[in-house]
């Protein structure tokens with residue numbers, strides 16, 4: 001694709017309509033999108049345009065009405081619920097606006113949580129993440145003892161500890177002040193480059209979107 005690397009995400013003709021209490025909301029009307037390994041893409045769009053819906057479908061947290069999603073050579077849309085959960089655990093890194101750390105676990109154990117469950121914990125890579133994310137002095141703390149920026153650095157480390165094919169982030173800096181947001185996103189950009197995974201980030205910020213390799217916009221159910 002854009003950078004000549006293999007495609008890690010391919011979305012074809014994706015459709016999604018929410019039906020509730022007699023109301024139909026046609027959110028995605030045939031979305032197409034490809035992301036190559038190492039490519040960092042910002043997804044923008046007005047509020048309610050379906051950005052989170054698209055991210056959730058790609059993460060396998062919900063099912064589309066039509067179309068196909070492929071993560072490298074695996075077709076997500078062919079998988080059962082448990083198959084999608086396994087693919088999410090083993091291949092995808094997820095980061096949300098609410099940092100979603102596990103309150104009862106230390107920073108060290110939060111960082112290693114997904115890689116241990118996925119059975120791919122790599123002590124050397126774990127150590128490199130701790131160093132690059134500047135978390136060395138915080139490893140014995142609990143999430144409630146961290147600032148927002150520190151918590152999001154842990155969440156990014158947890159997501160990248162499995163060396164995912166694709167990192168998905170939904171407004172990852174939405175709860176951070178501008179300077180902290182810039183610092184956290186710079187770390188994420190560098191770590192994505194280091195791992196060579198694809199990166200898709202939902203953001204309302206044109207300024208932050210401009211720091212990634214490519215910007216796409218969701219409007220009227222389509223990516224223009």
Ligand SMILES: Nc1ncnc2c1ncn2[C@@H]1O[C@H](COP(=O)(O)OP(=O)(O)OP(=O)(O)O)[C@@H](O)[C@H]1O
Pocket residue numbers: 018019020025027045046047048049050051052053054
């Ligand atoms: N589970 C649901 N049931 C019914 N409608 C939903 C559901 N989830 C989202 N919607 C509707 O689908 C549309 C798209 O929502 P979505 O959260 O994907 O938009 P968004 O672009 O991420 O918005 P924002 O920027 O405000 O976070 C909205 O009109 C929303 O009300």
